[in-house]
Amino acid sequence: MLSLPFIRDNRAVVEKAIADKNVSLDLDALLALDGEVRGLKTEIDELRRQRNAISDSFKTADPAERPALGAKAKEMGAKTSEIEAVLADKQAALDALMLRLPGIPWEGAPVGPDESANTIVRQEGAIPSFDFEPRDHVALLEMNDWADLSRIVNVAGSRMYALKGRLAMLEQALMFWAQQQLAAEGFTTMTVPALARPQAFVATGHFPGHEEEAYAVPADDLYLAGTGEIALTSLHSGEILESDKLPILYAGYSPCFRREAGSAGRDVRGLLRVHQFYKLEQYVICEDDDAVSAEWHARLLANAEMLLKALEIPYQVIEASTGDMGLGKFRMNDIESWVPSLGKYRETHSCSTLHDWQARRANLRWRDGDRKVRFVHTLNNTALASPRILVPLLENHQQADGRVKLPKALQGLMGGEFL
Numbered sequence: 135m136l137s138l139p140f141i142r143d144n145r146a147v148v149e150k151a152i153a154d155k156n157v158s159l160d161l162d163a164l165l166a167l168d169g170e171v172r173g174l175k176t177e178i179d180e181l182r183r184q185r186n187a188i189s190d191s192f193k194t195a196d197p198a199e200r201p202a203l204g205a206k207a208k209e210m211g212a213k214t215s216e217i218e219a220v221l222a223d224k225q226a227a228l229d230a231l232m233l234r235l236p237g238i239p240w241e242g243a244p245v246g247p248d249e250s251a252n253t254i255v256r257q258e259g260a261i262p263s264f265d266f267e268p269r270d271h272v273a274l275l276e277m278n279d280w281a282d283l284s285r286i287v288n289v290a291g292s293r294m295y296a297l298k299g300r301l302a303m304l305e306q307a308l309m310f311w312a313q314q315q316l317a318a319e320g321f322t323t324m325t326v327p328a329l330a331r332p333q334a335f336v337a338t339g340h341f342p343g344h345e346e347e348a349y350a351v352p353a354d355d356l357y358l359a360g361t362g363e364i365a366l367t368s369l370h371s372g373e374i375l376e377s378d379k380l381p382i383l384y385a386g387y388s389p390c391f392r393r394e395a396g397s398a399g400r401d402v403r404g405l406l407r408v409h410q411f412y413k414l415e416q417y418v419i420c421e422d423d424d425a426v427s428a429e430w431h432a433r434l435l436a437n438a439e440m441l442l443k444a445l446e447i448p449y450q451v452i453e454a455s456t457g458d459m460g461l462g463k464f465r466m467n468d469i470e471s472w473v474p475s476l477g478k479y480r481e482t483h484s485c486s487t488l489h490d491w492q493a494r495r496a497n498l499r500w501r502d503g504d505r506k507v508r509f510v511h512t513l514n515n516t517a518l519a520s521p522r523i524l525v526p527l528l529e530n531h532q533q534a535d536g537r538v539k540l541p542k543a544l545q546g547l548m549g550g551e552f553l
């Protein structure tokens with residue numbers, strides 16, 4: 135969300151963000167509502183002032199005049215309530231439009247409608263060349279009995295899987311290993327729930343707009359989150375964080391649930407796109423200073439690259455376009471990992487800076503050195519998301535006989551050179 139003073143003073147910038155992020159929002163209607171709300175508030179204040187004046191005069195008034203004064207006060211009270219009802223409706227309409235406002239993208243973001251406008255920042259790690267016909271991850275799962283992709287569908291429906299044996303253990307080991315790497319970078323590991331109240335989805339920007347992507351639990355007015363970002367964004371809602379508590383660095387581990395409503399037919403084979411997965415989420419709450427945010431964005435990206443380099447997975451860093459980065463983002467860099475069976479890079483990480491766009495929605499504030507209360511900045515990036523990360527991991531390290539050679543970083547954890 136943006137502040138109304140910012141919108142009033144930066145109309146052209148906001149209009150450009152609305153256009154560049156393909157948002158359908160009538161800024162004139164929003165500002166007209168803002169004007170009406172301010173007018174109604176002024177009217178109410180004036181009525182209250184007059185009513186108070188009458189009440190004050192009541193004590194010293196001639197007894198004969200009191201009935202008329204009482205009637206006047208009563209009439210003003212009725213008028214005030216009438217205007218307050220109108221104000222409530224206008225305020226609700228304004229609040230709804232405010233939630234649709236885009237965050238202003240950084241000036242270096244490629245302007246374009248969707249991911250087709252994304253650009254490649256750089257590529258890291260040599261694409262492996264095999265002296266045998268490489269298998270895809272599903273074939274590797276089958277020949278090593280590392281997953282059940284069929285029976286489980288009878289139990290839980292499509293896009294579901296069960297990992298087995300050493301691969302199931304590797305998934306757990308990977309998450310612990312990543313938590314250790316992030317702890318060394320100062321991030322506090324947290325396990326967070328997937329269940330969350332609707333307001334938590336509004337705070338991150340998932341609602342309004344993406345309700346159909348979340349599984350609902352209507353009996354309890356809860357939804358299942360698709361990312362630990364949702365719990366972490368609202369964890370400190372309503373608090374005023376002292377400056378010595380910033381930055382807050384969380385490594386949030388959670389199950390993630392996504393309906394993938396819009397993904398029919400995409401990635402239907404295997405582990406790339408499933409309804410339930412596990413993610414370790416890097417999350418930062420920092421002071422509202424653009425340079426500080428930019429520094430944390432770079433560090434979140436570097437952390438993810440550190441993990442990919444240790445896993446010896448080739449990848450490329452992507453600069454997201456204005457149309458692909460999402461409503462609230464200032465900047466988004468995806469990392470795409472090489473998948474040999476597809477002969478292309480596929481997204482495994484997504485690093486975002488949101489400035490105070492989420493903080494305003496989540497009511498996340500801090501007290502600066504001058505004791506001034508301000509909204510914070512929030513950032514997030516994937517550390518590891520499994521089972522998707524297993525796809526490049528297994529395929530890039532496969533041997534001719536179908537065994538998978540573990541990267542050195544995991545050999546100690548898994549007690550051997552091979553999975």
Ligand SMILES: Nc1ncnc2c1ncn2[C@@H]1O[C@H](COS(=O)(=O)NC(=O)[C@@H](N)CO)[C@@H](O)[C@H]1O
Binds near residue numbers: 362392407409413485
């Ligand atoms: N349906 C899915 N199945 C498997 N993995 C998924 C799915 N959706 C997302 N992921 C993984 O989760 C990562 C982060 O998802 S994201 O929506 O791009 N971004 C976020 O959730 C941010 N909070 C950063 O983690 C993706 O890069 C991908 O690796």
